[in-house]
Amino acid sequence: MSGVLGPLIRQAGRDLRTRSGDAAGRRVARAGSVDELREASRRALPKVIYEFVEGGANDERTVRRNVEDLDALALLPRTLVDVSGVDHGTTVLGRRVGLPVLGAPTGLCGLVHHDGEIALARALHGADSVYVLAAMSSYAIEEVAAATPGPLWFQTYLWRDRGVVRALLDRAAAAGAEALVVTVDVPRSAERHRDRRNGFGLPPRLTPRTVLEGVRHPRWTADLLRRPRITAANVAEGPAGGDAVSVAGYVDAQFDPSATWEDLAELRAAWTGPLVVKGILHPLDARRAVQLGADAVVVSNHGGRQLDHAASSISRLPAVVDEVGDALEVYLDGGVRRGSDVVKALALGARACLVGRPIVHGLGAGGEAGAARAMTLFAAEVRTALMLLGAPDVEALGPGHVVAAP
């Protein structure tokens, strides 16, 4: 009997996956905003995974502030400008991109979808842009580089074991990474109350609640069981070795509260390509980055995932641009959800924005197609905003296009 039932059950599982896959595809194709993708992702994922992506530090004041402070800026259009040939391309570190929206580094995306960072990289390249691969990615840098020919930048932290960081740099260079992004706002891991409440951990813990969540999200669970990607591949294949438990413990112990600008200078000397410093809010820190020989800074508070109550990124952008805007490229991330947000940041002096949650929610909603949908929406919205603002290209944007909303 079981010989008959087995294939039937497997077929039913395949049918269910196909049907829910089709439904996800339709939801993604219909999504008219990043917010709708976020909602689709919320439905598709177990709560513990969705909240790992969406959540932030402590009371999430900074998560909200990033969005609210962008909302508090109004756009001031100029009229009767020829915008018939509008162009939203730009260059970042000398490379031409079709859209001033880059993929922010986000670790452990294999928990969200089994294609993880490979899907994200492909979606960014499909949008003619750059993907920044996190050191904590679920897929190894070599795997991502082999899966997509587009431009990759590689992000790392100043971990305690500098030998490990140097080995990652060598691997990134060998895999063709065009720039190194060093994240400097993580001297320690932060308090994330949603993760604590949900019991988020690596590997995902099996409790009655997580099993129930798994049953309620069969597609995600089937993917996880078929091709689990629950660890940080770059680290697992290196020093920590072994299973997900040892990787999680290893990484947590690697954040280095004693790291200083001198340590960053050593990385600068070790990496021959362009260097981007991510996690700057203070103009004097941006100045230090210039002195050190950095090529760009990202004005960022880690999407509100590190210091809660930190200033929003957009509120600090003008001061950083004033201080160093003529010496290096300034990017912004945190709270960018619409093309109008991108345009506001560019008007205030950013060269490009990075987006984290928007593409990861797209990934949760529908894999590569979902992340690609997020990028398509950004492209369409930036284009529309530029035309309606009377700006034929991104160079035409300036502080005069933005006013504080009353």
Ligand SMILES: Cc1cc2nc3c(=O)[nH]c(=O)nc-3n(C[C@H](O)[C@H](O)[C@H](O)COP(=O)(O)O)c2cc1C
């Ligand atoms: C799920 C997730 C994982 C992240 N992992 C990393 C990481 O490994 N390294 C890093 O520098 N930033 C990481 N970030 C922060 C992003 O690079 C970026 O600063 C932030 O997401 C921008 O805010 P936004 O999500 O509002 O766009 C992560 C963000 C999210 C949402």
